[in-house]
Each structure stands twice: as structure tokens, then as C-alpha cells.
Amino acid sequence: MSRNAYVTLVTNADFALGARALLRSLVLSDTHADLVVMHTGGVGDDALAPLAALGARLVKVDLLPTSEAFNAAHARAKLHADAPFTKGTKPAFHTPLDNFAKLRLWQLDYDRVVFLDADTLVLRNCDRLFDYPEFCAAPNVYEGLGDFHRMNSGVFTARPSAATFADMLEKLDQPGTFWRRTDQTFLQSYFPDWHGLPVIYNTLQYVWINLPDLWDWPSIHVLHFQYEKPWEDHDKAPALAPLIKLWQAYAGDGPVPDAAALPAPPS
Secondary structure (H helix, E strand, O other): OOEEEEEEEEEHHHHHHHHHHHHHHHHHOOOOOOOOOOOOOOOOHHHHHHHHOOOOOEEEOOOOOOOHHHHHHHHHHHHHHHHOOOOOOOOOOOOOHHHHHHHHHHHHOOOOEEEEOOEEEEEOOOOHHHHHOOOEEOOOOOHHHHHHHHHEEEEEEOOOOOOHHHHHHHHHOOOOOOOOHHHHHHHHHHHOOOOEEOOHOOOOOOOHOOHHHHHHHHHOOOEEEEOOOOOOOOOOOOOOOHHHHHHHHHHHOOOOOOOOHOOOOOO
């Protein structure tokens, strides 16, 4: 067992499908860290078995003990009505309240972790991130320069600590609290002086469409399929076809292409 771990969260069978591709990408990156999948009660053994087969340590976690008012405010229908997603479409299996279970990683028995959403791929070894401080995350860049002031919680560095977790719970569920983008908004509030990772450690798929000059295959370490997922049918699939094809290669059992040799996005 390593003292460092890559951690992801799986809350349903769809995210388990994504996690398998992520885990395979981590294995192919020759990482020396442990692979950990935190999973909630909504994931069956048949969905978890392929993750264990790739060497992942499976850790069952409960949803956070939040109040009824908090749960009502962050229920899917309520959150999507009060803070609609206007830049892309969240899949039907999107469960905003479940996102807060991500905070359980601060309870893990590791010294340092790198969290990766289950809809990411690791294209190059990222083990250097374990030497980064808490808390590091990349900006939420996919549309323009104005995105740089917001962080994206799909990839971040953390140091597990029972004291930190307890403090987070205390600050998370205050009367009238509403975290517009769930764990992402909370983490940016909790770590207001967050350290910025280069976007190459969390390159969002919409950069391919909106900011092609920012796309550089040879330097991208982590590709993140925010909004629409590569395993579902959606209206942006034709524009994102090369990225989806890459994800499918990792999701399978055959060879994967060298990302550095892939075509550039249309300008």
C-alpha cells in the first residue's frame, strides 16, 4: 500500500463505466500510487467488479449527514431550476447531492491524494502532483478568459485529515446555505487561496470547441469530459468525435493511441 492515492467517486453504474476507463488510463500511465474508488450504495457489485479487476481499492462511503433543508436545496430538480446549466447539458444520471460525498476522501488513510472525477482520462503520468500542496486545482476554463477566476473540482490535490473533514462538515451545512455548483463551489469557498494547477492537468472537453488555440495534445495530462459524457448519445458528439474515440479506446481492452499524434481541433 502506497501512502499516495488517486481517488475517484462512483455513485451509479454510469460513473462506474467512466471510472473503468479512468482506472485503465492510470494503469497505463505507470503510476506508483494506489488507485481508490469511493462508492455509494447506488452502485451494484456487477458495476464494481471491473474496477477491482484493474487493481482499485474499493471503499464504500455514505452520503454526508446533511440536514433535510440542505438536501432539499440541492436535490436535482431544485438545483437545476435555481441554478440552471446554460453552457451544456448534464446527463440524466447527474445527482448533485451525491457530489458532496467527494469530501469523504479527507477521511481516507493516505498522506496525499489526487482526486479525479470519474469522467476524466489520464493521458500522461501525473505522480508529480503528490508533491503539490493542499489545495491545488485547475481553473474552470472552457469558454474564455473570464473562466480563470473559478476553479474546477474535477481534479485536485488534498491531504486527508479527520480534523479537516469535521471542519468541512461544520461549514458545509449552515442555515440557508446553497452551493450553486455543489462540491465545486464549496471547495472554492473553503480554500479561497487555492493554488492554480496548469490547465493541462484538467483540460475540459469544451476547450476543443471554444478555445482551440489553447488545445495542445503533447502537453495535456488529464482530459475531462465535463457536461455530456462520452458513453452517452448527445448533440455535441459530432463536434467532440476525436475525444470520444479516444475515450472509447481507453474504455476497451485494446491499444490506445498516442495522444500527441492526434489531430488538432478545427480552428
